Amino acid sequence: MSFLTEIPTMGRTDLRDFKKGIDDSFREFTFNYGEVIENFFEPLLQFMIWFERLLLAAPWPIILIVIAGLSWLGSRSWKLTVGAVAAFLVIGYLDMWEDTMATVAIISVATLLCIGVGIPLGVLMARSNRAQTIITPVLDVMQTIPSFVYLIPVVMLLGIGKVPGLLAVCIYAIPPIVRLTNLGIRLVDRDVMEAAEAFGADYRQKLFGVQIPLALPNIFAGVNQTIMMALAMVVIASMIGVKGLGVPVLRAISNQYLALGLLNGLAIVALAIIFDRVSQQYGKRLQRHREGGHNV
Amino acid sequence: MSEAKVSIKNLYKIFGRKPADMVAHVENGVSKADLLENYGHILGLNNVSIDIAPRAIQVVMGLSGSGKSTLIRHINRLIEPTAGQVVVDGDDVLQMDEAQLRDFRRKKASMVFQKFALLPHRSVIDNVAYGLKIQGVDAGQYTKTAQHWIERVGLSGFENNFPAQLSGGMQQRVGLARALATDSELLLMDEAFSALDPLIRSDMQDILLALQDELHKTIIFITHDLDEALKIGDNITILRDGAVVQNGRPQDIVMSPADDYVTDFIKDINKARVLQVSSVMGKEQGIKGPSLEANTLLEDAMQSVIDSKANGAVVTKNGKKVGTASLAAMVKAIARAEKTGDTETYR
Known part of the structure; x- marks a missing residue:
């Protein structure tokens, strides 16, 4: 009756060989292609190094002015602008400026990369149902698989450093923008699309003149989510050698430094809130045309 | 009528999985309801031909x-379309x-x-x-x-x-x-x-x-x-x-x-506002009344006949007499459908 009480298993030796086979073949793959892949990401690495140095080298008042300018352009709200500047002043006063700049650098690059890859993917998904059926489960895996699991092959392949960190962040942060771009385009009013078609619009004119503009609120919700998720990955990314606010948090965890962990954690929260509010306000302003009522 | 601007010829549209196979059934007189019931296809257009x-x-x-x-x-x-032609200014739109x-x-x-x-x-x-x-x-x-x-x-x-x-x-x-x-x-x-x-x-x-x-x-x-x-x-x-x-x-x-x-x-429209005297015009003799242009609406025609206490009107085209229209014929034309002879099947 052991059949009923014990689930059939593969057998110890077979299972060990099975796992070993996977490990060996991946190691071989790393050995053969690791350098090619590293070279492929080289320009990205150079850009990240340059951008981080730029942020660190720039005098802090200039950074504050840029932050204030971006907040104002995004949100058109004095409150938010003043709040953002104040938050950065406090961060600097508590000596977290350099780590914060490093984090801002990787989040910005990760977000740009996610937008650059994610929006075209979303457009492709909206255009073809087959692409949607293939990409959706991949996104599901990327969002649900524990981050540590994909850190292993990423580190095996690229070692420790900025690029693997960036990839880890992007794997986790890209799904919302892809999904929401797809959704936004699919939700565009069919009547409006038919009108564009009836007036002889070609594919580009429909995509850039109608679909993307009308999907922008959703796309922006995706960008916002992507930024939030990228920030959530800061601590995990620091485990594989990304500088920034995650490093002191990690140190605080292993040494039980409460204050250090709290301050750096709160700095991450402050960044998240500023990014979130500014991008949300900007997204809202994109929808001004939806406001009805006769102002005649 | 002058040359048609748009000419729709034998246009069929059938919605479903294999619309092309259904055209023959429709040509053989299968109705919209039967096509849906027996073949699972929806008949959108059935042999439409119009010259515009x-x-x-x-x-x-x-x-x-x-x-x-x-x-x-x-x-x-x-x-x-499933089958047919749409010709605009001599060009078949469906071939473009x-x-x-x-x-x-x-x-x-x-x-x-x-x-x-x-x-x-x-x-x-x-x-x-x-x-x-x-x-x-x-x-x-x-x-x-x-x-x-x-x-x-x-x-x-x-x-x-x-x-x-x-x-x-x-x-x-x-x-x-x-x-x-x-x-x-x-x-x-x-x-x-x-x-x-x-x-x-x-x-x-x-x-x-x-x-x-x-x-x-x-x-x-x-x-x-x-x-x-x-x-x-x-x-x-x-x-x-x-x-x-x-x-x-x-x-x-x-x-x-x-x-x-x-x-x-x-059945519910106001025919007097649509019909023109020309549509009830005949060659009946002995009608004396106002002279009305052929395209006068019955509504106005009846009013002027009654105003002049006549039994009908003389119908003219560009001022020339082309026929007559009796008041009786005008009234008959605007009566509701069930009272007129040519639509007796309608209840």
Whole structure:
């Protein structure tokens, strides 16, 4: 009756060989292609190094002015602008400026990369149902698989450093923008699309003149989510050698430094809130045309 | 009738998995209901052939599900047919490749939609200029043209509003201006006024007729409203279950409806406002009364006959006598359907 009480298993030796086979073949793959892949990401690495140095080298008042300018352009709200500047002043006063700049650098690059890859993917998904059926489960895996699991092959392949960190962040942060771009385009009013078609619009004119503009609120919700998720990955990314606010948090965890962990954690929260509010306000302003009522 | 501007020939549209295989069944007389029941396909259009005269308003009428919106979308090929031809100015639209079709849609046929279908993120002037922008007309030119049409439909001052800030009637004026701005000869109007309040709808019909007096476009107008069809149509085609039931001038349709379905349509309309004296004219002798032009509406004709205490009217064309119309014949013509002899089958 052991059949009923014990689930059939593969057998110890077979299972060990099975796992070993996977490990060996991946190691071989790393050995053969690791350098090619590293070279492929080289320009990205150079850009990240340059951008981080730029942020660190720039005098802090200039950074504050840029932050204030971006907040104002995004949100058109004095409150938010003043709040953002104040938050950065406090961060600097508590000596977290350099780590914060490093984090801002990787989040910005990760977000740009996610937008650059994610929006075209979303457009492709909206255009073809087959692409949607293939990409959706991949996104599901990327969002649900524990981050540590994909850190292993990423580190095996690229070692420790900025690029693997960036990839880890992007794997986790890209799904919302892809999904929401797809959704936004699919939700565009069919009547409006038919009108564009009836007036002889070609594919580009429909995509850039109608679909993307009308999907922008959703796309922006995706960008916002992507930024939030990228920030959530800061601590995990620091485990594989990304500088920034995650490093002191990690140190605080292993040494039980409460204050250090709290301050750096709160700095991450402050960044998240500023990014979130500014991008949300900007997204809202994109929808001004939806406001009805006769102002005649 | 002069050469047709648009000629629809033996057009079939069947929706389903294998529409091409179904054409033979439909040709053999399988009805819409049977095709759905026995073959699982929906009959959209059934052997539709219509010749549409240039510079006139052709109305296509039918209840919902009769295939009228499907039909109009075949003319600019928003829907691909199962079989048949749509010839515009001698070219078969269905044979065009993608680039030719785009060019056709840009320059030859513009469309007005039931739900307006304006671009919500663009201002009124940008919406009106949309067709021209698509064509690649330069900014100075399209702004000028768009401005002109905005004025013509009476929307001056709203150029920079967004569609959501306008009422339904105003939005459809934008839709009309957008269609007119490309200066195409063919105007396709799919239930263009059906979503509007009755008073606004009547206004829009007047605007359309006034514009047409001047522009003389070939207009194909879809509606389910017979009053609208009679008011604006130079010619009316009635569809039922995807097939043409009757095709003719408003006069002819009201005077001699082809079957019960058409009779049902016309039973509640005010015939005196549609029919002209010419439609009841005969050669009857002994009628003395006022001289009326052949195209006088019965409503006015009866009034003047009664005013002059006569028993009928002398019908003239360009001042020359062409026949007579008795008061009795006029009254008989406008009586309700069940009282007239030629539609006795109608209950």
